[in-house]
Amino acid sequence: xxxxxxxxxxxKLLDLQKCNTVNDIVTGMSKCSFGARMxxxxxxxxxxxxQSRHKPVLIYDGKPDTPLGRLLRDMHKKDWFxxxxxxxGFSQQHISGTNLVVVGPYSERHEDGxxxxxxxxxxxxxxxxxxxxxxxxxxxxxxxxxxxxxMPVLNCVLExxxxxxxxxxxxFVEELxxxxxxxxxVFNGAETFRQMVADKDCTVFLTLSGAMTIAxxxxxxxxxxDNEMVDYIASTGALMAHGLVESMGLKHYKHNPRHDDKMLAxxxxxxVTDTLEPETNFDHIDEVVDAVLKTYxxxxxxxxxxxxxxxxxxxxKKFPHERGILKSAYEKGVPxxxxxxxxxxxxxxxxxxxxxxxxxxxxxIVFNQELDTEILMKMATGSKRMGIFSVGGGVPRNFTQNVxxxxxxxxxxxxxxxxxxxxxxxxxISPDKMHYGHLSGCTYDEGKSWRKxxxxxxxxxxxxxxxxxxxxxxxxxxxxxxxx
Numbered sequence: 001x002x003x004x005x006x007x008x009x010x011x012k013l014l015d016l017q018k019c020n021t022v023n024d025i026v027t028g029m030s031k032c033s034f035g036a037r038m039x040x041x042x043x044x045x046x047x048x049x050x051q052s053r054h055k056p057v058l059i060y061d062g063k064p065d066t067p068l069g070r071l072l073r074d075m076h077k078k079d080w081f082x083x084x085x086x087x088x089g090f091s092q093q094h095i096s097g098t099n100l101v102v103v104g105p106y107s108e109r110h111e112d113g114x115x116x117x118x119x120x121x122x123x124x125x126x127x128x129x130x131x132x133x134x135x136x137x138x139x140x141x142x143x144x145x146x147x148x149x150x151m152p153v154l155n156c157v158l159e160x161x162x163x164x165x166x167x168x169x170x171x172f173v174e175e176l177x178x179x180x181x182x183x184x185x186v187f188n189g190a191e192t193f194r195q196m197v198a199d200k201d202c203t204v205f206l207t208l209s210g211a212m213t214i215a216x217x218x219x220x221x222x223x224x225x226d227n228e229m230v231d232y233i234a235s236t237g238a239l240m241a242h243g244l245v246e247s248m249g250l251k252h253y254k255h256n257p258r259h260d261d262k263m264l265a266x267x268x269x270x271x272v273t274d275t276l277e278p279e280t281n282f283d284h285i286d287e288v289v290d291a292v293l294k295t296y297x298x299x300x301x302x303x304x305x306x307x308x309x310x311x312x313x314x315x316x317k318k319f320p321h322e323r324g325i326l327k328s329a330y331e332k333g334v335p336x337x338x339x340x341x342x343x344x345x346x347x348x349x350x351x352x353x354x355x356x357x358x359x360x361x362x363x364x365i366v367f368n369q370e371l372d373t374e375i376l377m378k379m380a381t382g383s384k385r386m387g388i389f390s391v392g393g394g395v396p397r398n399f400t401q402n403v404x405x406x407x408x409x410x411x412x413x414x415x416x417x418x419x420x421x422x423x424x425x426x427x428x429i430s431p432d433k434m435h436y437g438h439l440s441g442c443t444y445d446e447g448k449s450w451r452k453x454x455x456x457x458x459x460x461x462x463x464x465x466x467x468x469x470x471x472x473x474x475x476x477x478x479x480x481x482x483x484x
Contacts, residue, residue, distance in 0.1 A: 008253035008269075008276065013219045013246060016475045021166045022156035025471055032216040033252070033275040035465030038143045039150065042121055043157045045141060049099045049119075050162065055082040056099035056121075059090055059114065061106055067179045068148050072103060075155060080162070087114060102128075103147045123147050125182075137274045138257035145468055146182035173476045185462040186469050189427045190476045192460045196387035196425045197229045197477055203383035205423075207400050208235040209392035209440075213243035214252055214272045215467045218325055220474050225328040227478055230389070232379055233329065234337045234396035237344025240308065240325065244288065244346070245281045247315050247324025252277055282345050288314060289349040298363030303371030307350075308336040335379075337372045339399040376403050380421035387425030391466045393432070393440030404452040422452060426459040427473075429466040 012031035019025045030040025049056045058081040063069050076084040085093070087106040091113035100117035104124050114120065115130045122129040122142045129142050143150050152175065156167040176187040196204050206224060213221075221243070224230050245252070253269075253276040264271055268279035292310045296302060312330025319327070329336045341347050354364040380386060380403045390397045407418050432441035444459035453459065462469055 008256075010251040010253055011216050011275065013216045014471055015219050016223050016471060016478060017219075019169075019471075019475060021160060021168060022153060022172045022472075023160040023166070025169075025475065026153060026157050029467070029471075032467060034211070034215050034273060034467045035143070035145060036215060036217075036467035036471075037274065038139050039145070039153065039468050042123070042141065042143050043154055045119075046101065046121060046154060047158065047161050049101075049121075050080045050158065052099075054098060055080065056101050057082055057090065057095065057117075058084040059087055059100055059102040059106070060084065060104055061087050062104050068151060071151055071155060071179075075151075075158070078163075080158060090114065103151060123150050135257060137255045137271060139274065143468075145465060148179040148181035149176070149183040149186060149464065149469070152176060152179060152183060168479070169472060169475045170479055173472060182462065182464045182469070185460065185464070186472060188460040189429070189462045189469075190473045192425055192427045192458055193229075193389060193473055194477050194480050195458060196389070196427070197481065199385060199387070199425075201384040202387045202425065203232065203379060203385070204230045205232045205234070205379075205386060205388045205400050206230040207388065207390045207392075207396040208233065208239050209394040209396050210236075210466065211239070211242065211272050211275075212391060212466065213239050213246060213325070214275050214277065216252070217467060217470065218243045218246045219323060220471055221325050222323050222328045223474055223478060225325070225332050225334055227481060228332065229474075229477060229481075230334060232335055232337070232376075232400075233325075234339060234376075234400045236394065236396060237338045237341055237347050240336065240338060241282075241285065241345040242277065243325045244285045244311070245277070247322055247327055248284060248288070248319055249322050250281045250284060252281075282349075285345070286349045288318075289346055290353055293350065293353045293365060296365050298357065298365050301366045301368035301371065303368055303375070304338045304341040305335040305372050305375055307367070308338070312336075335372075335375050337375065337399070338396075339369065339372070340395045341367055341369065373406075376400065377406070377418075380404075381407065381419045383421065385424045386421060388423045388427075390426075390428040390430070391470060392430050393428075393438065393442070397428075397440075401447060401452045405450055408451060422454045422457075423447075424454045424457040426453060426457065427462070428460070429462045429464060429470055429473075431463055431465055433463070 014028045014032055026040050026043045029036035060072055087110035091110045096116045097118050100120040102122050105126055125146045127144050156172055159165040173190045176183040196202050255274045255276050270277040292314055308326050309330055312326035315324055315327040357364050404422050407421055410416050411418055426444050430440045434441045434443055444453050447453040
């Protein structure tokens with residue numbers, strides 16, 4: 001039996017321009033992917049639980065006199081939960097057949113009782129849930145993130161949905177500072193980024209890795225470009241390829257866990273965690289890529305940023321009513337560098353196009369990465385101050401931050417006397433821990449030892465899922481720009 005796209009549930013780009021409150025953003029997240037969807041769908045489920053005849057039981061084993069503990073107590077006082085118990089207290093009462101909301105960690109000694117709930121929402125950063133509840137590509141009734149961030153978010157959502165009180169992004173972010181953990185990191189990150197944008201002498205470098213466009217965060221990137229928050233972008237090729245899909249009005253779809261990967265493979269529905277990318281989308285973007293590549297004679301090398309600029313110009317002409325990353329970058333004059341250019345669907349298209357050129361006796365197109373390195377060097381040495389905003393790590397972040405050692409080496413070995421360039425501001429969102437030993441987890445302090453970061457600069461790291469935190473930061477700065 002076939003499965004056409006009409007039978008799939010389409011996802012929807014998160015559009016911050018249409019969001020005025022915390023609830024607006026979380027509602028939009030329910031149509032996104034990864035952690036954002038976890039948060040959005042749990043908000044919907046929790047709202048339904050509270051509105052039902054039998055309200056859920058709140059389970060929390062943390063300190064009651066912390067900001068989080070006091071928030072949970074206030075949520076209970078609003079009659080959103082029938083009872084508030086510790087895991088031990090719940091187990092001793094032998095309650096069964098009720099809905100539960102388990103906030104934070106719990107001991108395995110209490111698992112049996114907690115796993116007997118009718119339906120249980122788990123909110124913690126330790127991936128704790130019922131055995132079998134979470135599977136590959138399917139994460140129901142769970143938000144694996146710091147409750148010190150998640151619960152203030154959910155509190156704002158419930159206040160608007162149940163009591164009509166709307167929380168602006170400015171008020172919400174400024175309240176996060178007192179909760180500690182990821183909440184405090186988000187507040188500091190929002191303020192650091194606001195300072196970067198407000199500093200007229202600062203050139204802002206945005207680096208992107210991870211499946212952020214498949215996550216439906218493409219318009220968040222567009223907003224950063226369109227609102228002139230960034231001057232430069234370095235990205236993975238895959239992120240740009242999936243973003244090109246959305247720039248043409250094509251869709252990504254929600255994965256149904258009833259469909260196994262063998263079936264998806266037969267129907268050419270490529271899965272990325274909990275999201276589907278139809279192979280036909282790539283056929284459509286190849287039409288754009290091929291049209292641009294055919295304009296090149298092959299007589300001189302092409303840098304990836306020039307290629308992306310030309311795609312942006314094509315999109316502006318052919319898809320004037322669609323928003324897209326490369327289109328926005330073209331219109332605002334923001335270069336888009338992809339230092340691992342061939343590691344993507346667009347890279348595949350370029351390679352196959354060159355095979356076609358050889359078959360037809362035409363010169364192949366040579367992509368010269370050093371042309372983009374020159375752009376990076378020129379922007380760095382021409383900046384009074386530099387700031388970097390990194391989503392994830394990997395090649396885009398390393399390539400961009402490497403400009404300081406590159407200048408140091410060039411000056412030392414060739415006596416070029418180039419202006420030194422260190423980042424004065426930095427904000428990174430990545431869940432990776434430093435002891436893993438890879439770039440996504442490396443700290444700004446480590447970068448200082450490489451002379452990449454100004455010793456007197458302002459730096460912040462958010463150890464969290466970018467899809468859950470990044471939109472709040474960008475919207476906060478979008479709103480702040482009107483008051484700068």
